Amino acid sequence: MATLTESRKQSLRRALEAIVGKSAVLSDREELMVYESDGLTLFRALADFVAFPTSTEQVSALVKLASQEGLPFVARGAGTGLSGGCLPSEGGLVIALSRMTRILEVDYDNHLAVVEPGLVNLHLSWAVGPRGFYYAPDPSSQQACTIGGNIANNSGGPHTLKYGVTTNHVLGLEVVLPDGEVVWLGAKTREPQGYDLTGIFVGSEGTFGIATKIVVRLLRKPQAVKTVLAVFDEINRASEAVSAIIARGLVPAALEMIDQVTIQAVEDAFGCGYPRDAAAALLIELDGLAAGMEAQAAGVVAACMEAGAREVRTAKDEAERQLLWKGRKSAFGSYGRVSPAYMVMDGVIPRTKLPYVLRRVNEIVAAHGLRVGNVFHAGDGNLHPNILYDPRRPGEEARVVQAGAEILKVCAEVGGSISGEHGIGLEKMDYMPFIFSPADLATMHRVKEAFNPRGLCNPGKIFPTKKSCVEVGPGYRPHPIEEKGLAQRF
C-alpha cells in the first residue's frame, strides 16, 4: 500500500478526530509502534492511525470514513493474538476497542449477558461470579484478552474439552459491516431465522466486520471440582492414558499434558511441585455434580495407573488445585528460563494419533538442531509445540519456521488441522492448502466477498496475498505479565 502524503494524512487525522476526539487518535510513529505486533512478535506492520472509539456509532463512523477514503482498517482487542491476525498489514487504520469495555446487561434468569468487545474475558466471569455464574471459554490469556478478540479467533482454552469454544457460547452480535452499516446477527433468543451469520462471523478473524455488542451465554458454576496430576516416566504412556480416560466414557472438563522440558522450566521459575525428572505429566480436571465425583476421579486414577503412571495425585483443597494449575498456566512465561525465544505451534490431531505425532514433532525439531517444549490440550488433541531458539543466531529463526511448517504438515497428514485456537492470521496463510482444496478455499473466499466485497476490512489475512508490507523477524519478546507467571499466551 502506498504511503499517505503528508497533506492527506493531516486531513484524515482531522476527520478521525472529528469522530472520536483528539485524544483518541494516534498518528506519531513512536505511538503507532505499540500497535505494530500482536502476541506473535515475528511479524510487524505499522498503521497510519490508531483510533479508540467508545460507541457503536463511532465504530460505524470510523468504518464509513475508511470505506469512503479507501483506507484499510482492522479491529484490535488486547493484541494477545498469536497469528498476526490484528496487524495492519497494508497500513491504514487500527480500530482499537480497548475503551469499549462495558457489561451492558446481565440477565441471570435467562443465563445471558450483553457485553462490549473490549471487555477482558476474565472480567466477565468476575462480574457474574458472586451470583454463581461464569463465562466458560477460558483462553489462557484470559486475564488480558478481550471477548471481541475471542470472537475473531473463536478462542478456546483448557476447559473447551467439555464446554466447547467461543462459538458455542455466543448467541448474537451487533456488527458494523465493512461498509459501516450496523446490523444484528443472531439474537438473545435461539434459532434466529436465515443463515447462521453469527456462526460464520465467529472465527472470521476480523475480516467480516467489527462486533460492537456481543450476547453470550453464562453457565452456572459446577457443584464440585476435582483436579488430578498424573506423572509418567515415558511420554507415550501419558498419551495412552489420555485415550484410556476417554475409553472409560469419562469426559473431563480439562485434560492437559506437560512434557519434561516444560516441567523443568516451570519448576525453575515457580516451583509448583511437579517432579523434575518426569517425562510428562497430565493435569486432569473433572467438574459437575458432587454425586459420582469420587467414582469418576477413581476412574481417572485407574486409567492413568493402568497406562503406567508413576504417581497420581489428587488436589486436596483449592490451594493445592491452584498450585497445580499455576504450573500449567505459567508454562509459557517460564520458557524464558531455558531459551531466549520460542515459537508456539497450534496444530490439532485426532487424539488417538498423539503418540505418533509427538514422536514426529521431536524428530522434526531435532533434525533442525532445535529443542521443543510441549504443553497442550491433550484431551482435544490440540498440540502446542513450543520451538525454543535464539533469534540472535543467524538462520535459526528460519529453521524454526521451517520446522513449524513440517509439524503442521504432519498434523494435516493424520487428518488434523493447522490451527485449533490461534487462527491463521498472517502466520499460516501459506499452509491453508495443507488441509483445504482450491474449491474449499474458493468457497471461503466467496463468503468473504459477501461480507467484505471491497476487501478493506482486515486485508491480507487467512488467504495468501502478495500485497502485504509486513516485516518478519527478529524474535519474541515476552510480555511483562508472562514473565511474572501471571498469564500465558494460550
Add this chain to the structure above:
Amino acid sequence: MQSALLDQVRGIVGSEYVLTGVALSPYVLEGRTPGAAVFPGSVEEVGALLALASEEGIAVTPWGGGTKIAVGAPPKRLELVLGLRRLNRLLEHEPGDLTATAQGGITLDALESQLASRGQWLSLDPPFGEQATLGGILATNASGPRRHLYGTARDLLIGVMVVAADGSLVKGGGKVVKNVAGYDLPKLYIGSFGTLGVIVEATLKLRPLPDDDRLVVTSFERLKDCGQAVRLVLGSDLIPSAVDLLDGEALRGLGLADGGSAGGALLLGFDGMREQVEWQCEEAKRLLAGAVAQRVLEGGQRDSAWRLVREVGRRAFPDPAAQLRLAVLPTQVTEVIEQAGAVAQRSGLRAAFAAHAAVGIVTAVLAGGRDSAQPVIAALREWRELVRAAGGHAVLERAPLAVKEQVAVWDPPGPALRIMERIKTQLDPKGILNPGRFVGGI
C-alpha cells in the same frame, strides 16, 4: 422435464433410480409435482447431477427422509428432487476420538444403532429418527429435548462435505474436535435448508452412552407453576439433559396426564452415571414438592414418552391444522403459551404447546377450523404478533397451502438479509438450489 434431459439424468444414476410420472406422488410439494426424483448412489453422481442441473438451469430440491420437507415457503420452482437415501453409510467411527463421519442420507436411528454398538451416541434427538436423515437434520437444524444440555447441530458438527451448486465438492471444517483454520463453513450449511449446497458427508462429535437415563414427569395444577418449577431447576445444582414443558392440552393429547386436571407438566431428563441420576431424581423430588404428581420413567416407558413429546406436532391432535415453532426468552415461555392459548380459544380453536423451556423454543399446534381456514389464519397472525411483541420470532412449520398463502412462513428478516442474499448469490449464482423456500424468498 425434457426427455433428452431425463435421459442424461438416467445416464448418470441408472434408470432404476429415476422416478417419473405417478411414481412421484410422495414427492408432491405444496400441490406441485416435480419433473423427476433421482436417487444418486455416490457423491460423484451427486456432483454430476448438480453440474448438469447448473448447466441447464434446473431447480434442485434436496430430499432426505422428508420429515421436515413441509417447512418453507411454497417453492418458486420444483423440478428435480434429489433423494439422498442411498448415501446411507457410516464411513468412520473412531471411539477413542469421540468422532464419526457418515454420509448425508443415513437415518438417525441407523447411525445411532451403529454408534451404540461401540458405546457412543450422537447427542441429537429430533423427532422421527427412523426416517430423518443426518443431512436433513443438519440442513433443517432439527433438534430435540436433549439440546438443553448437549446443544444443537452447530455444537456437534465439526466437518461437512457438500456438493456445491456447480457440482464441485467443497469441504468445510475437518475431522478434529477443535479447528479454527479458515471460516467455519459448517455453520453456514446448518439450517440453510438446502439452499447453499447438498450435504453428502458430515463429521460429528460424539458422547459416551450414559449408564443410566431417566425421565421425571412432574405435573402441576397451573401452567404458571411449571414456569416457576423451571426457574427452580435452573437455579439449582441439577444438570438435567432435557427441560421440557407441556401445557395441559398437550399433556392430555399425548396421553401423559396423571390426573384429568393438570395445567401442565415439567419433563426433566437425567442421564449419566447411576449415582448421578439417582441423586438428581431425588433432588428433583425435593425441589418440586408442590406438584400434583410426579413419576420417574425408565426403559421403554421413558423412550415412548419422549417419542410422544418430540412428535407433539402430529400427536397432540388427531387432525392438526397448523404448527408454529416460536423462539422467545426462556422466562417468557409460560406467559407466551398462556396468551397464545387464549387467542386460540377466542377463535374457537384448540391449541397444544410443548417447549424446550430453558432455551425458549416452543412448538405450538393448532386444531379445528375444518370448515374454514379463516380462524386458523387469524389465530396464526395473532400468535406471530404476540411473539414479535415479546421480542421473539416464529416459523410456520406446517400449514395447508391455503394458509401459507395468507400467513408468511418466515418472519421479515431485517437488515442482515442483505448479507444472506449475497451469500446465496455467491454460492448459488444461478439460483438452482431449493429456490424460494427460505427466509426472505431465498
